[in-house]
Structure formats: C-alpha cells, structure tokens
Amino acid sequence: xxxxxxxxxxxxxxxxxxxxxxxxxxxxxxxxxxxxxxxxxxxxxxxxxxxxxxxxxxxxxxxxxxxxxxxxxxxxxxxxxxxxxxxxxxxxxxxxxxxxxxxxxxx
Amino acid sequence: xxxxxxxxxxxxxxxxxxxxxxxxxxxxxxxxxxxxxxxxxxxxxxxxxxxxxxxxxxxxxxxxxxxxxxxxxxxxxxxxxxxxxxxxxxxxxxxxxxxxxxxxxxxxxxxxxxxxxxxxxxxxxxxxxxxxxxxxxxxxxxxxxxxxxxxxxxxxxxxxxxxxxxxxxxxxxxxxxxxxxxxxxxxxxxxxxxxxxxxxxxxxxxxxxxx
Numbered sequence: 001x002x003x004x005x006x007x008x009x010x011x012x013x014x015x016x017x018x019x020x021x022x023x024x025x026x027x028x029x030x031x032x033x034x035x036x037x038x039x040x041x042x043x044x045x046x047x048x049x050x051x052x053x054x055x056x057x058x059x060x061x062x063x064x065x066x067x068x069x070x071x072x073x074x075x076x077x078x079x080x081x082x083x084x085x086x087x088x089x090x091x092x093x094x095x096x097x098x099x100x101x102x103x104x105x106x107x
Numbered sequence: 108x109x110x111x112x113x114x115x116x117x118x119x120x121x122x123x124x125x126x127x128x129x130x131x132x133x134x135x136x137x138x139x140x141x142x143x144x145x146x147x148x149x150x151x152x153x154x155x156x157x158x159x160x161x162x163x164x165x166x167x168x169x170x171x172x173x174x175x176x177x178x179x180x181x182x183x184x185x186x187x188x189x190x191x192x193x194x195x196x197x198x199x200x201x202x203x204x205x206x207x208x209x210x211x212x213x214x215x216x217x218x219x220x221x222x223x224x225x226x227x228x229x230x231x232x233x234x235x236x237x238x239x240x241x242x243x244x245x246x247x248x249x250x251x252x253x254x255x256x257x258x259x260x261x262x263x264x265x266x267x268x269x270x271x272x273x274x275x276x277x278x279x280x281x282x283x284x285x286x287x288x289x290x291x292x293x294x295x296x297x298x299x300x301x302x303x304x305x306x307x308x309x310x311x312x313x314x315x316x317x318x
Contacts, residue, residue, distance in 0.1 A: 019197045024166040030174045031161060034186060035153030037145065042137040046116050046209075052276075055117040063261045064118075067237060078259035079230045080238040082250045083118075085263035 058083070115209040115241050122205045131203040134158035138213040146214065148221045152191045155206060159198045167194060192225045196232035204236045211242035211250060219246070223253025230257060 024030055058064055067081040115137070122133045134155045138146060160166065170186070177184040186194075199206075206226075211219060226238055240250060244262065251258045278295065281287055 019194075020168045021163070021165040022168045022171055024171050026174075027166060030166055030170060031157045033174055033177075033183075034157045034160075034170075034191075035150045037136075037150050037154040039136045039154055040158075042139070043116075043119065043135055046137065058117055058261070058263070059121055061261060063259050067239070067259055070237070078257055079234070079236065080226070080240065080250075080254050080258040082247065082258055082260045083239070083241045083263050084244040084247050084260060 115207060115239075118239050119207050122207070129203070131205065132159060133205045133207065135207040136209065138208070138210040140213045143213065143215050143218075146218070148218050148225065149185060149188050149191065151214075151218075151222060152188065152195060152225055153186065156191050156195050156198065159195065159204065163198070163201075167197065170194060188221070188225065192228050195225075196229050199229060199233040199236040202235070204233070205239065206236065207239045209241050211240050212246050213242075219249065220253055223250060224255075227253065227255040230254065 063078075063081065067078050070077060070079075115135070119133065119135050122131075125131065126133060135158075136151055136154060160170075169190075173186060173190065177186075198204075206229075208226075211222075214222065230236055230238060238254075241263075242250065247260055251260065278287065278292055
C-alpha cells in the first residue's frame with residue numbers, strides 16, 4: 001500500500017467513515033464503466049489552440065482570488081465561479097463577434 | 108478577446124501548475140454541441156468521478172461491489188446518478204478539489220439543471236471543493252439558481268492587450284510573410300483593436316461554440 005494511498009485513507013476517515021477503499025485488479029475496467037467519455041483528449045486540443053498570455057488577467061481578479069482562496073480571509077465563501085460572456089450570433093464571422101448587449105447586466 | 112473556452116484553459120492551466128506545489132486535484136469537462144447526446148448527466152459526472160479516482164491508486168469498495176453486481180444484469184448496468192454524486196462528494200472530501208466545466212450553455216437544458224443540482228450537492232457535502240464554470244451570459248441566472256447559492260459570476264469581455272497578444276500570435280503564423288512589413292503589422296495592431304473595441308474575438312474552432 002503506497003504512502004499516498006494511506007494518507008488519503010487517513011484524511012478521508014477524518015471526514016466520513018461511510019466509504020472504504022480497496023485495491024481493485026480491474027481498475028481500468030471499472031473506470032471505463034463509470035463513463036465512456038474522455039475529456040482529457042479535448043483538454044489537450046484546447047490547450048494547444050490557446051495563445052499564451054491571453055486571459056491571464058482573469059487570474060488576478062478579485063473574484064478569481066476570492067474563489068481560489070476560499071473564505072480564509074473571513075469573507076463570504078464562493079465555492080463556485082461562473083465566467084460568462086456573449087460571443088455573438090453571427091456564425092459566419094470566424095474571429096470577430098459582436099457581443100449581445102444585456103441591459104441591466106453589470107458587465 | 109477572451110472567450111469562455113480561453114477562460115477555461117487559462118484557469119485549468121493555472122490549477123494544473125499549482126498541483127505540483129499543493130496537495131490538490133483537478134478534474135475538468137468540456138461540453139460540446141456535437142456530443143450533446145453522449146454528454147448525459149450520468150456520463151458527465153461519471154467522467155468527473157473517473158478522473159478523481161484515477162489518481163488515487165485504489166477504488167471505493169462500494170463501487171467495486173456495484174461493478175461486480177451489475178455484470179449479472181442483462182447487458183450490464185451503469186452506476187446511477189445519485190450514487191455517482193455520493194461518490195464524488197466522498198472522494199472530493201479527501202483533498203482540495205477543483206472541478207472545471209466548460210461551455211455549460213452547450214449542454215442540453217434539461218441535463219443542465221440536473222447537473223447543476225448535482226454540483227450543488229457535491230459543493231454542500233464537500234466544503235473543500237471549488238467549481239469553475241464557463242458559458243454564455245444568458246444562462247447566468249440558471250447557473251446561480253441551479254447551484255443553490257455560493258456562486259460568484261464574472262463577465263468576460265474583450266481587452267485591448269488581449270487583442271494585441273492575439274493579433275501578434277496570428278501574424279507570427281502568417282502563411283504569406285512576404286506580404287507583411289513592420290509598418291503594415293503596426294498598422295494592423297493599432298487599427299483593429301480600435302475598430303473592434305466593442306467586439307469579442309473568439310479563439311479556436313468557431314463551429315464548436317456558435318449556433
């Protein structure tokens with residue numbers, strides 16, 4: 001049993017005793033049974049298309065920091081962060097799309 | 108300049124960079140119109156559970172039992188959504204977990220509600236878990252209500268420096284570099300951001316994102 005596995009079980013037991021981990025010989029079959037989807041493949045495709053530096057400002061926003069750090073500073077806890085935008089409706093425009101103006105939306 | 112999809116990859120890259128320094132795990136999912144039927148709530152959350160379990164080196168006994176038991180059913184039987192949510196909650200309680208879901212607007216609306224309720228259950232049951240999502244603005248209310256509180260929303264909009272970064276990257280890959288000189292390049296860099304200051308520039312395959 002690996003050290004990491006032992007640690008995981010120990011830390012888990014602190015939270016709940018309703019689940020017990022076991023070594024499984026057919027782990028790959030069980031994982032495939034859980035879902036046929038492989039989002040990792042798409043993740044790699046998307047990362048390859050990304051232009052370095054674009055959007056890094058998002059990581060510095062107050063909202064992102066607050067979400068990432070949790071409520072360690074005593075502020076309100078936001079466990080979920082939703083980033084939204086309106087890319088437009090003109091499909092034929094490949095690179096430039098007009099945003100749809102949302103009245104009353106604090107963008 | 109920044110699309111939801113770029114936002115996802117910026118955040119997922121950032122989180123993956125942090126894994127080496129901190130005891131945490133990241134699971135991600137990308138919704139896609141073209142795969143919307145296959146991306147059912149069970150498959151989607153099952154895929155997150157699969158990613159979370161992959162790194163542990165062991166299986167929850169309950170999952171092993173259900174896997175063995177389902178073999179007796181004709182054609183096998185998949186894990187139920189409630190069981191997947193329960194397992195996700197238990198496994199995410201093991202360590203700090205980040206779940207990233209891209210393009211929620213591309214999910215079938217009835218599936219979206221089901222999935223958001225499941226996310227809410229996981230977040231409430233596992234306080235160390237953080238959820239990052241992207242999507243078009245029109246689903247903001249649905250997302251916030253579906254999760255049942257605790258959501259902070261950020262509107263992504265174009266920024267001149269993002270546009271310039273993007274243009275420079277595109278110009279570097281120009282297939283006719285002989286037609287370009289520094290004057291023309293500077294002209295493009297200067298004039299395009301001015302002309303599209305109110306527009307978004309989606310990156311990636313536009314067929315993925317737009318109806």
